[in-house]
Amino acid sequence: MYNQKILPFYMTYPLPLYYQEEDTAIRDLEYLQQMYPAEAKKYQKIIAGILDKLDYEGSMIYDEYPDRWQMYKLSQDILDRIRRQEEKENPDVVFPREKWDWVSDLVQIVLFYEVYKRRHNNHNGALKF
Numbered sequence: 001m002y003n004q005k006i007l008p009f010y011m012t013y014p015l016p017l018y019y020q021e022e023d024t025a026i027r028d029l030e031y032l033q034q035m036y037p038a039e040a041k042k043y044q045k046i047i048a049g050i051l052d053k054l055d056y057e058g059s060m061i062y063d064e065y066p067d068r069w070q071m072y073k074l075s076q077d078i079l080d081r082i083r084r085q086e087e088k089e090n091p092d093v094v095f096p097r098e099k100w101d102w103v104s105d106l107v108q109i110v111l112f113y114e115v116y117k118r119r120h121n122n123h124n125g126a127l128k129f
Contacts (some may be wrong), residue, residue: 029117043103044110046085047078052113061115071115075108082107 036044052062060070083100 006049025123028116029113033113040106040110043082043107044114046082047107047114049082050074050078051111055118062119066115071111072108075104075111077110079107099115113114 033044051061054074060066079100082097082103084094
């Protein structure tokens with residue numbers, strides 16, 4: 001009778017299995033990001049570089065509920081940087097407004113994926129928020 005109450009070791013501490021699922025989700029996300037089109041990859045590198053500067057304890061990207069306005073403002077700052085860089089690389093080309101509308105949407109989407117990845121990338125074994 002006493003043997004029925006003993007749990008196997010892996011069942012006594014189920015929490016590491018949660019983190020294993022989290023690592024799998026991050027790996028899947030990183031793999032899918034490798035399949036981005038060339039322009040999206042270029043924007044993703046710029047966004048990752050900017051988020052590297054914002055990646056510190058207490059940063060707004062680690063707030064439990066990031067402020068929508070701050071995230072929008074950050075995406076617009078990134079878009080302005082991309083716009084200036086493209087105008088510097090191609091000074092003779094005039095990009096239509098429609099291009100910047102969809103690039104703005106793309107930058108926001110990639111920014112949110114990057115923030116998600118950083119929030120759930122648990123180097124120390126615990127969620128950061």
